[in-house]
Amino acid sequence: MLIYHERQEALLCGQHALNNLVQSNTFDVSSLSEIAHQLDEVELAYMAQNDEGGTSSKEYLERVREGSGNVDPSGNFSIQVLRAALQNMYQLSLPNIRQQGAMDNVRDITDIEGFICNKQSHWFAIRKINGRYWNLNSTSSAPTQISHFRLAVEIESFQNDGYHVFFVHPEVALPAPCKSFEESEGRGMPQYWWKEEDLASGLSHDKSTTAATNHWRSTNVGAGMRLDGKPALSSANNGIINGGQSTSHMTEEEMLQMALAASMEQNFPEMKETETQEEQIQLTPEPSTSDAGTVRIQFRLPDGTRAIRRFYGKDPVGMVYAFVRDRCNTDKSFELRAGFPPKDISSQKPLTIEDANLNGESIQGR
Numbered sequence: 001m002l003i004y005h006e007r008q009e010a011l012l013c014g015q016h017a018l019n020n021l022v023q024s025n026t027f028d029v030s031s032l033s034e035i036a037h038q039l040d041e042v043e044l045a046y047m048a049q050n051d052e053g054g055t056s057s058k059e060y061l062e063r064v065r066e067g068s069g070n071v072d073p074s075g076n077f078s079i080q081v082l083r084a085a086l087q088n089m090y091q092l093s094l095p096n097i098r099q100q101g102a103m104d105n106v107r108d109i110t111d112i113e114g115f116i117c118n119k120q121s122h123w124f125a126i127r128k129i130n131g132r133y134w135n136l137n138s139t140s141s142a143p144t145q146i147s148h149f150r151l152a153v154e155i156e157s158f159q160n161d162g163y164h165v166f167f168v169h170p171e172v173a174l175p176a177p178c179k180s181f182e183e184s185e186g187r188g189m190p191q192y193w194w195k196e197e198d199l200a201s202g203l204s205h206d207k208s209t210t211a212a213t214n215h216w217r218s219t220n221v222g223a224g225m226r227l228d229g230k231p232a233l234s235s236a237n238n239g240i241i242n243g244g245q246s247t248s249h250m251t252e253e254e255m256l257q258m259a260l261a262a263s264m265e266q267n268f269p270e271m272k273e274t275e276t277q278e279e280q281i282q283l284t285p286e287p288s289t290s291d292a293g294t295v296r297i298q299f300r301l302p303d304g305t306r307a308i309r310r311f312y313g314k315d316p317v318g319m320v321y322a323f324v325r326d327r328c329n330t331d332k333s334f335e336l337r338a339g340f341p342p343k344d345i346s347s348q349k350p351l352t353i354e355d356a357n358l359n360g361e362s363i364q365g366r
Contacts, residue, residue, distance in 0.1 A: 001130040001196040002178045004188050008138035014077040016138035017123040018085060021114050021168070023177045024187035027085055032077050034344055035084050036070035037366075041342050043069065076121040079166070092172055097155070097165045106170060109155065110148050114168040117158050126154075129177050130196055143199055283322040286310050295359035301327060302334045302365035313354035317345060320353065324365055335366045 004023040006016040018027045047063060048055045055061075063069070070078040079094070086092040094116060095102040106112060115126040124137035126146065133146040135154075146154050155165055168174055178184040184193045287294045287310050299307045301324060309323055324336065338345050338361045345363070348356040 002181065002184055003129055003134055003136075003143050003194045003196050003199065004177070004184070004192055005134075005136050005140075005143045005194060006138055006188070006192050007141075011121060012075045013121075013138050014082055014123045017116055017125045017136075018082055019188070020136035020138065021116060021125040021127055022086075022090065022175045023127065023129070024175065025189070025192075026089060029075065030344075032081055032085060033071060035088070036068055036077060036081050037337065037342065039070045039078075039080055039084065040068050072121075079118065079164075082116065082123070086168075090172075090175065092168050092174070094166045094168065097167050098159070102167075102169075109152050111170045112167050113170060113174045115155070116166045117163045118166070119158075119161070119163040127174070132196070132200065134199075143194060145200065281316065281318040281322045283319065283326045284315075287312055295353055297353075297358055297360070298362040299324065299327075300362070300364045302330075303328050311353055313359065314352050316349065317351050317353055317356050317358065318349045320345075320358070320363065321349065328365075337364045337366070338362070 004020060006019050006025070008016055012029065015027055015029060015032055018032075019025050044060070044063065047057075047060045070081050083094045086094055097103065097115075113128045117124055117126065122139075124135070124139075126133060126135055128134075133148065133151055134143040135146055136143050159165055178187065178193070181190075181193065184190075289310070291310075291312070293313050294310045295313045296308065296310050297320065299309065301307060307327060311319060311323075321336065324334065325331075328334070336345050337343055338358060342364055345356065345358070353359065
């Protein structure tokens with residue numbers, strides 16, 4: 001039996017906690033950010049409809065100024081995002097263990113297969129695998145075993161230390177863990193897979209076996225640093241991240257974008273080709289009102305300004321990105337969303353504007 005244990009390289013412990021819980025690299029920055037933005041839009045729409053004054057109310061404007069309530073600039077996701085991710089992918093609920101009635105149908109705490117613990121901006125998972133409980137904290141160098149006898153004591157200790165403990169109800173089973181390294185292929189980086197027998201026998205970290213035969217030691221992994229680099233980096237890397245790029249002068253937004261790009265490259269390598277094709281698209285002049293086959297799109301651009309522009313319906317969606325890039329005069333990455341709840345339209349770049357149903361849409365840039 002294998003144990004999957006993602007290690008932390010930035011303040012993305014919510015993502016790591018989910019993946020460690022389900023024992024695969026199912027969730028990434030992009031998918032969780034998408035859920036966070038959807039929740040933000042739903043919350044704003046609710047406020048606009050129910051607050052006196054609508055979008056002009058003080059509460060609504062304050063909420064807009066505060067930014068996202070479900071992901072902060074350092075990449076920390078809210079419990080609502082984690083719950084929605086598990087519900088959407090596996091139909092799993094994640095109630096608080098102290099929620100009234102939550103444990104009514106649970107005979108014993110050892111019947112629960114998985115927990116998510118949270119204190120301030122840190123999240124970690126506890127998972128039962130092959131009859132044993134494992135603390136899969138992403139800031140730890142390796143999984144640590146928790147005995148059945150100690151489980152209730154550990155959970156109570158976490159709560160006394162200020163942690164909120166959420167659990168997966170035993171009525172719905174968590175995804176099965178992998179039994180072999182061959183089965184783990186495509187479900188996570190090799191260095192994150194451990195042989196249960198090595199961990200259970202108490203072998204030291206250097207002698208335990210991973211799918212990468214443990215040739216993966218990194219001075220940065222497990223440091224638990226924020227995307228904005230606030231905790232001091234180790235002298236071994238001196239603020240240098242993968243690829244030799246320094247983070248010392250980056251803003252929070254730039255570092256979050258870097259983490260997003262790295263996650264997308266790992267999980268969706270085919271998107272690099274799409275981005276290259278977009279760069280080759282040259283913005284053509286705007287059609288006139290008398291031209292046939294035109295469509296009209298409204299924009300809230302990434303720089304906060306608004307625009308209305310005509311395109312030909314047969315233009316690729318990549319032309320929309322070319323317009324935004326030209327209008328904002330930027331080479332930085334950005335995101336465009338359309339529909340309700342708003343969804344990222346980057347996957348529709350190869351389609352025509354007509355086929356993507358963007359005629360008359362209001363596209364939001366971030």
